[in-house]
Amino acid sequence: MPIDEKDFIKLNYTGKVKSTGDVFDTTYEEVADEAGIKNENKDYKPMVLAVGSSQLIPKLHEEIKNLEVGDKATVEIPAEDAFGKRDPSLIQLIPMKEFKKQGIKPFVGMPISAQGTPGIVRTIDGGRVRVDFNHELAGKDIEYELEIVETIEDDAEKIRGLLEVYYGNPNLDLEKTEIIIDGEVAKIILDKLAGFEQRTVQEVTLSKFRVSREIYENMEEIKKVQFIDEFEEPEPEEEDVDTEEVPEKLADDE
Template identity: 35%
Template sequence: MEKGDVVLVSFTGKELLTNKTFDTTDLETAKREGLYKDGQVYKAVPVILGNGDVIPGLEEELLKLKAGEARTVKIAAAKAFGERQPALVRVVPLKEFHKHQLKPVPGLIVNVDNRYAKVQSVSGGRVRLDFNPELAGRDVEYQVRIERHLAKPEEKAQALAEKYFPLPEDRKVRVSYKEGNLEVALPGNLQKEVAVLKQVYSKVIQAYAKEVKNIRFVETVGLDEAKAGTGEKAGAAKK
């Protein structure tokens, strides 16, 4: 594989010290390891090599593989989720939580200035927060396989649409492509962040599916939703 290639990757990752699985694209593994989340789709995920979509050590290994090849790789913390940084542990006055009617307890995940942290301890009117990634400082192992190398523009567009607009299977984004023109059909009533996602998706397509010259986004809602005050929406975005 080369940087810039778009591939479908299946994987299972575990933390080596505890042998605990922390992520997987396989449904049965997710259920067995207690990772299953209702509504989440378990299947190979699109990865743009060289785009930082996966941790550095895993990306290095993917670049060595061919479509259809599988490998089990051990990745040191420095090339996984990074080493732990003491500077990312902060102490915050308990009263700051009381202002927001929050009761911090050890293990609670909180959002502070749009950054997630885990509560380590609560003592003496102070709360100790850890902003390090959960797996910082841990060596990991991945069982990984490149299922497919996506070469056609319509294949890339569909896979990346599902990546940037993650929706349940019955509402997933559909794309159609012809002679440089790409149409992206979105279900209606998406969250307000959809405008930003459209911009991000368009930039990614421009960079990694250069055959596409124009993108048109179409949003459609059903008649029942229209009666509730919504209607068919259509928008075009040209690169």
């Protein structure tokens, strides 16, 4: 049965630079290992994808719709649809004395970071250092090898998959995340650990927005997504704990 526009699938993929065959991303642990890009913190397994996602590169979208569960395929993506063309304005000449000030001795190929943007030293010419702030895959045609593993039927499982891809907290225990579909509303009660992360609220709101957009764009029946933090009254204890509490001032309103 071919993949449908409205399906959620699990797929494996390997992304390569077309000209060199260099692997830059993969869901297969052994491929990552072989390519020397294995991340010990990453859980290598098939990724959940909404086939109709507006975030998907159109060519990938078209290709996947022609496949069936179990199929493999290779899709070529030109640079402009992948990581973008190279932007000459992102190559900057920086005076050598700026590096000296910070006690850095630049060399060709040295990775550096300017206000969080990664760059790489391309050339050193007398007093000037040419630094390239383009994405390292910018300007490169890439290809993805795809393998459709299965389709997902269960709504809660679809949402767990989207949380895994878009929520951005690898410590989240999705088994402890309760998902309730209540008519047009998807209610997500996250694992309690989600409340203790160090990202700012604004960063997490962006993640929640991305998960929500994938849900209401790709799950026809859902119009609203709620992320719920729950705080429950603890069961009363035997002993009277009141007397052990240290009173605060009138009201700590900071």
